[in-house]
Amino acid sequence: MKLTKIALTLLLSTGLTACGGGNEKSNSTHTIPGVTFVESLQANPDEINIPYKKYKLDNGLTVIVHEDHSDPLVHVDVTYHVGSAREELGKSGFAHFFEHMMFQGSENVADEEHFKIISEAGGTLNGTTNSDRTNYFETVPVNQLEKMLWLEADRMGFLLDAVTQEKFEVQRETVKNERGQRIDNRPYGRMSERVSQALYPDGHPYSWPVIGFMDDLNRVNVNDLKAFFLKWYGPNNATLTIGGDISAEDVLPLVTKYFAPIPVGPEVPTVQKMPVKLTQDRYISMEDKVHLPLLSMNFPTTYARSEDEAPLDVLAEIIGGGNNSLLYKNLVKTQLAVQASMNHPCSELACSVSIYALPNPTSGKTLADMEKVVRNSFEEFEKRGVKQDDLDKIKAKIESRSIFGLQSVAGKVSQLAASETFTGNPNYIKTDIARYNAVTKEDVMRVFNQYIKGKSAVIMSVVPEGQAKLIAAADNFTPKTHDFGGPSTTSADDLVARRAVDTFDRSVQPKAGVNPAVEVPTLWKSNTKNGITLLGTQSTETPTTAIFIKVPGGLYHESAEKVGLSSFTATLLGESTENYTTEEMSNAIEKLGSNINIYSDKTHTNIYVSTLTKNLDATLDLVKEKLFKPAFNKDDFERNKQQSIQNIQHSMKDAGYLASNGYNKLLYGNNIAGLPSGGNVQSVSAITLDDVKGFYKTNFKPQGTEIIIVSDLDKSKVESKVTVTFADWEGQAPKFAVDFTEPKVETNVIYLVDKPAAPQSEIRIGRRDMVEDITGEFFKANLMNFALGGTFNSRINLNLREDKGYTYGARSRFWGDKTSGGFTASAAVRADATAASLTEFTNELMSYSEQGITDEELMFMRKAINQKDALKYETPNAKLGFLAQILEYDLSPSFVDERNKIVSTISKEEINKLAKKHLNTKEMVYLVVGDAQTLRPELEKLGMKVVDYKL
Template sequence: MKRFTFSVLSLSLLLAGCQQAALSPQPTVSQLPAGIELIKDASVSSSSVAIPYKKYRLANGLTVVVHEDQSDPLVHVDVTYHVGSAREEPGKSGFAHFFEHMMFQGSEHVADEQHFKIITEAGGEMNGSTNSDRTNYYQTVPVNQLEKVLWLESDRMGFLLDAVTEKKFEVQRETVKNERGQSVDNRPYGRLSERVAQAFYPDGHPYSWPVIGHMADLNRANVNDVKAFFLRWYGPNNATLTIGGAVKAEDILPLVQQYFAAIPRGPEVTPTAKTAVSLTADRYVSMEDNVHLPLLYMAFPTVYARHEDEAALDILAEILGGGNNSLLYKNLVKTQKAVQAQTGHGCQELACEFTLLALPAPGAVKSLAETEQQIRQSLAEFEQRGVTDDDLNKVKAKMEAASIFALQSVEGKVSRLAANETFFGEPDLAAADLARYQRVTKADVERVYQQYLKGKAAVVMSVVPKGQRQLIARADNFTPVTHDFGGPSTTKAEDLQLRRTQDSLDRSKIPGAGANPAVSLPATWQQQLSNGIRVLGAQSHETPTTSLLLRVPLGLYDETPPQAGISQLLAAMLDESTMLKTTEQMSLALEKLGASISFSAGDEYLEVSVQSLSKYLPQTLELLMEKLLLPAFNADDFSRAQQQTLQFIQHSEKDAGVLASRAVQQLMYGNHISAYPNQGTLQSVSALKISDVKAYAQRLLKPAHAELILVSDLPQAQVLAELQPRLRRWLGDAPTRNVQIPDAVAKTGTIYLIDKPDAPQSEIRIVKRSLNRDFTGEYFRSGLMNFVLGGNFNSRINLNLREEKGYTYGATSYFSADRYAGIYQAAAAVRADVTGASVQEFFKELSRYQQQGMTPQELDFMRKAINQADALAYETPGAKLGFMAAILQYGLASDFTTQRNQIVRDITLDELNQLAKRHLDPASFSVVIVGPAAQLRPQLEKLGMPVENYKF
């Protein structure tokens, strides 16, 4: 699920261009297929950052938006229905999200699970999402596969209901329960938003129930209720079909007409009234949760999406809690009163919420009442401080950058066109959005503060660790209304008002596809700088941007267990003050350029990610060198970063998935440093001193073996002219790394059980040590072998545990490795009551595949899916950076992708099945399970494997 929000905090989603496209001459009606009307042609623009499009409408009401982008041989198709949880009725919540699941379960001419299979086999990607206001379904495929997507989408729009069976309904109802368990009930703070919504909105308001729904409502429902929901909302007149990529409108409109024109209209849909939400007094609500830190959350009602005050409220949110220069950061985070503090102004179609959040540091407050007071004091400080020129300038710079970076992905452009058309009837609103933010004045920001926050009532939510209710901000003074919606639904099939699609098209035949489109790999150039940095660059003309990835050989493998986590602390320190600028001054300098520089540390590398508009590349590089050469290693910065790390570690110990991963690391790698989490342990991080981090940097933060990967619209000579004089100021070499990974310490055939009391789900990991990473050898070939077992949605494991049994939201298996070591594991989060049965099914699938191997049909499916995926692999600068980083790190030949494609074409069934026999012996695995041990142990003991309690 995704929540529809518009705010300055997510500008990359909000903005996709910055000028309204100029209209080109409209084609004559005779040029269009019968029954298709051109509504608007915005395909020509004088702006370099607009999203050109053409908008059409079919006679049945379907809106079609086409965006032509010939830069990559792919196409993204989005079908958005203007229905989300806000269109549901009280007592029937969760139907919109439930139908997102049902739409992937086959239709009249598409078999069960075939939608996933067809898209995967086509080398594509697909998904769907639901929020309060819309449901969308989207696919990205090589452009030669477009007709298949249109066939699939039209079949589930016009021919779905006869394929919706009682069995599918029951299985997907269990899948939704598993999704809720995984993403809400078993996640720290997972129920916060639905509890806030109950208090924030009046009883019965469309936003007062969660998008995923109340499980009691789904339990009452029957299959006919779901069909009735489809008939009410899933007509073409309530949908927008958006197609973007290497297409031409005149070529694809006949296909759109062929597949969609005959689908009959649904009932008319009228806009939902935007009734202002108001609170007469503060509403205090609280809950206990399995969390480490208490959390305070405040929510004020404001306006609705694209209201005239939205832009000023977004800027107010940025001033109060949007980064290192905000008031909440200054007053709570920098002073170590809070581990985290931030604000947001999330807007939906009918209402917006201005939110403030803080997680107080341990021992910093006696209760959340103090945190609430600190937040209110920051609001009062804003009244005195007012709005500065920098406040406005940095937001406008962010918007310019975000509007350009948003053009790097066809999917990103299509999703914005689709959302804007669905909610506002105008696909490209970039110019209007930029204009309304540019118009915001200091007085506007101060006015909206007075109007919507000062002295206004809010919902104040306290989330506290179990058994610590004394920490809540104030006693609850609000109780949600409870309803009795009766017993099971009595909706009958004869109650439905069916509508049938009648056409002469033979929809039983899957459309064919032309030849695979030619995929151009990034043309690259290489250079070694005088200080030893190897540079691999590529030029991309799609956007006037430069993306850099600097990788320094420094990470977990260079640490010792007593200093585990030091690499990540170093990365955190490099993101803080320099000798010339405070953290706040550095953040402001970057924000005014619309640029970003971020540091992170993994197993092998310290990575520096740089994003810049190319026109500001010199200034951005100067700030990068200041961070690298002049880190301040300020004591206050270190103390804050250390405490934040310690709290993150303790918070992660409440997450069952994290616990499972930690146990796998320890069992697979023993006491070697690779068994430790990247962030370190409570013991190791607590013992570190700033002098340790500084000495570590002086020893290892050197350029001699670093790698710099870049993608820019600038030519090689110009990029090097900016890079070389700056980077050669950085000198030095580091000791050679020597990594020796010991054998696993886990006992095969043993279940290691980690207790997480009262957890509704269990995390399962069936694991063994395996191959080191390669790109054309046994590791790569073993990944091909695993593809049909657990490497895609239609894999044997997922179809069994999710689609047939309804035990999980998703199950998978995979090889993961680096140069030094690797593991193979099968994994899922399952309902606690079926944990033993799930382990049994995992081993059944592993054993059957190991003994019988892949079928010829599965081999054909794997070949098509892998070899047609290249069209999607190198689209964005980020994707290019990842591809190029592997070339440098592993010394790959420039034609290694050709070698891989040849392997996929030539590998035999016998070779794949021999790999299965070699790597999937069930007796070679160990099992890690995190869940409620008292409930799980009786189930697990029936499996005939030793069960050992495992503690960290």
């Protein structure tokens, strides 16, 4: 089951205070001309909903307002009911392309200013596109609301004149880079679009990828893009949702001012549901730069929010949704496969059941064998049937995940926006709850028989290059090809523009009000007799508890010969215990709707726990079982060892993984700090079960452990529950002793790692540098770096992405912890622009080092960083991070004020001095991962030494 989809719209009864009851409707005229009040949902403690008020402007814009006074924030979301499914055959990728263009300035907002304005307002922003909708959103301090409405209205009504041929060309290159980074240069990256071509008929709206085909984007011109905008981006095809520390009475006049003058767009046609059926199995295959072959099976089903969607989600969970699923039992548990799963991704017009399996090479099983096991699992399900436990567990997951989604104003606004866009009812939550609660055993068996049993599917084999013999079966389907002719001839004369008529000067940027007062969370602290430090705060917005446990013992406690041991130990702590099998433990956690995640980092083993507070006691019992009664049995060990080895070998096909590991090795040598935290094939192969038991016995001790708690319970209640859980734990682990002496590595040299035929190159440039501090030179160096490479509008990103079109994103940063640190500039760039990108990186670093920051950049940095406080403590997870930092560095909460003072007062001279000190490229190493055969001649032209580098 795709829980992220369900969590977007589902809530079950929990007694939240920020809830709603019945709808209030009105046919009366609203007091603001041009605005019609539609309905409201009022707070009601007997029901679970997100309160809102809904309005409609005369131009068709739907406006939803949600009041949430818990934090001085506001979240603005504009969702357009247009995605790749509204495109035409041969003109794919337009919706996603426009997601890029909408950030490139509009008539009253200069080029690149959109990101800058929101960043210096202390906000965050983004946009996303899928098959059915495009949304743009920002979270800012509440005093910045009017400015956000001005920005969003300007690109809705005043964009086209600012869309130039030059911007079009740059963003076309950026989209190509995004595709290269996320699809073409990633193992299995092209699988999804190949499956879609086979699953859906030629011309079906889902038969092409959201990002589009590059041939289509290369063929069209800027006027094609403008025509697409004029058709779909009118106010009558949009929903504006605003939530936060506001009131509808204050917001509506601003919405009317900026959005009401925008003319209505063309009538938006209703798109019919388009589920599909296959008359026979379609086998397709592809060779790729992968380590393991992969089998994918896709069965067409229904469409989103149909009566069959919910039982299909339940079916997918039973057959392949987790450690209790049939595919896990039959493929992963038996070590026939490294991974296997089944889910039911659903979109507005059509859905499909998706299954994949990666065979474990030690099993000797083929993709044909995988297909057979999957089909046998269907037969097993038919005999097994559906148990009440299946339904209870899934409903518990939905309840908890949905409530966790209410922890931010962004989460609530997103739910309202999605419900309105796809159903016309912001309160669709109630219907969603009902349909999942109403799923019966008979419903699940019915959809199994209707969509899976004996039905045809698309079966795709992805195999390593040169190993076509491994495919599950011979291809029997070829997608139809088209010749759409040469370059588009669409001209500006073919466009029918719309112009707004204003009664005010829209070119004047609204001024923000006074920065809202932001309160640092009230903290409590205590220490246990066995050496544990507890730090907590109360957060009453949702009935949830989040706990972060940091136990000393991580990568730095290992030996180089068996690197990966702490990570492996953490993995086995998530398996069976003395009293529970892995499956029983997973089932127990899922029935509570809780999450217990165990992982290691450089210095600690970390346990993250989240739960509904009503289930806290039961969840803590399971935490205690996992941490203090691990079974460490041989079967779990062998299965996870094989999975780790295969995952490492798979990762070695990923350019980003190669770059990160190669770069760390250059900076640290063969020291433990320079090795991958998950280990390498040799080290993981050498780890024994006794090693795991020994690491746990030696390092898993309470002395020095930190537990951070954010709960709606007060200190006395939650402290006693946690303290009792760990009361019997005793001992102290040894300190780690890592030699951080820098290796003797030649600098100002290009180290080249070969990844044959890579469409993109990964670049890392940097050096070892300062350890992290909170208010010292490390903190100030990151202030210095902000304008260089620390934000979207930084010099590096604007140069390589926006000006040159070499990359999807470029950045730089100072990084570190209490033990070591460094500076890194990085990007994934077009292969043919690798040498040019290195030149631009070097020029930007040298220029900033020699000339320093400008007055404008200094002011931008101060505004952007000092106004972010309102966003720092909103959610429980944000509070956990804040408290963890306080414990790690033994801070007083007043360090926030000290940092703010530094940001406000740091001088241009001090920043320039830091730039000159830390940005000398002659002291840096250059690492490039790409196709060495073609890159070497170009890199040698730069006049730098090029060294072949083996990992």
